Amino acid sequence: MGKEITIYDIATKLNLSAATVSRGLKGHPSISASTRKRIVDTARELGYRFNSFASNLRLQRTNTIGIIVPRLNSNFMSDAIAGMEKVANKAGYKIIISQSLESTIKETENISTLFNARVDGLLVSLASDTSSISEFEQFINRNIPVVFFDRVFNHPKCPNIVIDNYRAGYEAADHLFQKGCRRIMHIGGNQTGKVYRERFEGYQKALRDHGLIASEDLLIISQLSFEEGTSAAVQILAMNEKPDGVFVANDACAIGCMLELKKHGVKIPEEIAFVGFNNDPMALVIEPNLTTIDYPGEEMGELGATLLLSLLNNNNDDNFEQTLLLPHKLMDRQSSQKAASLEIK
Amino acid sequence: MGKEITIYDIATKLNLSAATVSRGLKGHPSISASTRKRIVDTARELGYRFNSFASNLRLQRTNTIGIIVPRLNSNFMSDAIAGMEKVANKAGYKIIISQSLESTIKETENISTLFNARVDGLLVSLASDTSSISEFEQFINRNIPVVFFDRVFNHPKCPNIVIDNYRAGYEAADHLFQKGCRRIMHIGGNQTGKVYRERFEGYQKALRDHGLIASEDLLIISQLSFEEGTSAAVQILAMNEKPDGVFVANDACAIGCMLELKKHGVKIPEEIAFVGFNNDPMALVIEPNLTTIDYPGEEMGELGATLLLSLLNNNNDDNFEQTLLLPHKLMDRQSSQKAASLEIK
DNA sequence: TTGTAGGCGTTATCAC
DNA sequence: GTGATAACGCCTACAA
DSSP states (O other), rough: OOOOOOHHHHHHHHHHHHHHHHHHHHHHHTSSSSHHHHHHHHHHTTOOOOOOHHHHHHHHHOEEEEEEESSSSSSHHHHHHHHHHHHHHHHHHHEEEEEEEHHHHHHHHHHHHHHTOSSSSSEOOOOOOOOOOOOGGGHHHOOOEEESHHHHHBBBBEEEEEEEEEHHHHHHHHHHHHTSSSSSEEEEOSSSSSHHHHHHHHHHHHHHHHOOOGGGGGGOOOOOOOHHHHHHHHHHHHHOOOOOOEEESSHHHHHHHHHHHHHHHHOOOTTTEOOOSSSSSGOOOOOOOOOOEEHHHHHHHHHHHHHHHHHHSSTTOOOOOSEEEOOEEEOHHHHHHHHHHHHHH | OOOOOOOHHHHHHHTHHHHHHHHHTTTTTTSSSHHHHHHHHHHHHHOOOOHHHHHHHTTOSSEEEEESOSSSOSHHHHHHHHHHHHHHTEEEEEEEEOTTTTTTHHHHHHHHHHHHTTTTTEEEETTTTOOHHHHHHOOOOOOOOOOEEOOOOBBTOOOEEOOOHHHHHHHHHHHHHHOOOOOEEEEEEEESHHHHHHHHHHHHHHHHHTTOOOOOGGEOOOOOOOOHHHHHHEEEHSSSSSOSSEEEHHHHHHHHHHHHHHTTTTOOOTSSSSEEESOOOOGSSSSSSBEEEEEOOHHHHHHHHHHHHHHHHHHOOTSSSSSSOOOEEOOOOHHHHHHHHHHHH
16 A cells, blocks of 8 residues: 555655666666666665556557466366466566366457457467357457467468377377277267367278278267266267277376276276377376377477567568477387286286 | 557547546446447447556556466366466456466566566465565565465465365374274475475374374375375385385375385285375276375365455455365275275176 | 546657 | 656546
8 A cells, every 4th residue: 555666756766867767777778887776776675666567558568478278277288388387487478367168258258358458479279169260360460479279270370389180190090900909989079179170080091091980880079078988988888899999089088988998897908999198197097007199288388488479579470380280199008008017917 | 560549549530538438438327328339339440459558557456366376287276276267257357377386486586577567466375395475575565465375374464275284184194094004104295384294293193193103214205296106115115014004195196106016016905005185186097096185176266266356355454364274075985996896896 | 428637657769 | 878758548536
């Protein structure tokens, strides 16, 4: 409640002008060292704090970047955000975070909040059923950079940071084939966005390449929660011709499914082999360990933030790669698992 | 790059004053419905966007709350933050998040960043080795509310939101005793802050109450990572007199330890029983499922944000409970586990 | 119901 | 090396 100290207060006390104080505080070269020291000391003494609004208002920028994600509380997202925070913080930027909770409506609200907050740029992973990015036009039209990551949307002005979900899906299914599976099932996510659709398409292609059919019976689409994994297992148990391999588009769901199958005596991977996606810590806990696609969250966040910052600083508006592919990696947990079980004996 | 539209542009276009436009946009009662409509329509037409700095500068508040946490990417934290975001967003507040990465130095930097960003209030979970909160005095002195959660610090002006770690530690150890354990080990975290110290003290008390000794041999202090769980297992395997029960102050570490012990043929819980802490999703994946202390992250976040907002709006500066205890719950996974293993047979 | 005027704190420009 | 001034866009007492 005590009145805030401004540069005028410092100026008055030192018989200087506010302009000089401002320059002194900023380390402007034209201020003598002794004056600068007096200014800085007095500022501290009086308990001065910089007023970033006034500065923002004057400079027309905020040093803030906005982040919109579907959910904050997933392993991948919190890693990604941790990476962004690191990079942004080091560069003197603050981050404002909001979550859409997978709702396009809430996403739209978040967009306009961040728009009004005048963030300097935006890092976005879309809600799963967002099918248009017209809401982002207001940013794009003003040359405020928007970078999509993970759940992306193609737009000539917006860089994308992703992994090659198509190839990863292909590799996952191919891996199961190489292990001898011939009835390979897929449990996939919402097909509105690109991510899960591409994983699915990669899976289909792998099956075709091996002369297998990706039949409808071998497909379940869900929200990929742990619980839906359990339900999927129930469906599998009821099937006449069971799959001998399952590629699940995320680990939590895969593990829910595996646990339920194991509970009913299904041998994994002998009877049904699994490949998941995300390399969730749980994948190393379940037995047998889950083979999965590793996918660098923190790195993706760092890269996204770095890219956004470079867009902010240079004006090379069109001088970027449209799509940045980060390497993913299939973590084959079979071999290590066999080694582990040998050790136990 | 196109010039920003201001209320003056709208005013000019409509032959009104800026004051009227300002009021119209805010829904001020003294503006006629028809005028308001013309204002709002014109604003939309011209692509006006509200300038929150100018408003902030004028109103001396930001509608922003700052959050400082040790790490963003833990289950508990991302739940807690998700809860805060929900509440804050609903109340029209933005959140700015920063992580200390368990470093008191970075924490101090974050504090001053948020101080300069002039957040209206602060939600804080401290770095594990922070032992003084003098850095927060600048907020407290200005009556900017600071609410601590999880990793808290007692200060007459700062509410704390926690669970009863002492009791939880007591219950965990007591549970092991009830299951028949008599050499009960503790793997605890950094003892600088209150959280892990209280869990440890609760454990000690339980042992004393049952006539057992909490000997030094039965204590390991670590950072509680998964990997340190593995190392702890190695230590246990090397012990002459092994424990028959272990209370670990978090699940990740407990599970790292259990997996390694299982790899070496130790039967869990028959030879060594475990109780963890956090109710991490992994606890339901490991076999046998891990008995653990459940601890509501999202709720704690919601409560923290709600409390902070109430402090912002009322001026009941001293009219709050110093410490809010949230209920925790010991999730006994033994019984369900036995049921599950029966089913499998 | 609407308008006038001044100020929130900083910084860039121009002058000295 | 330092100072005076105006401007950033909004809001609110006060006046009409």
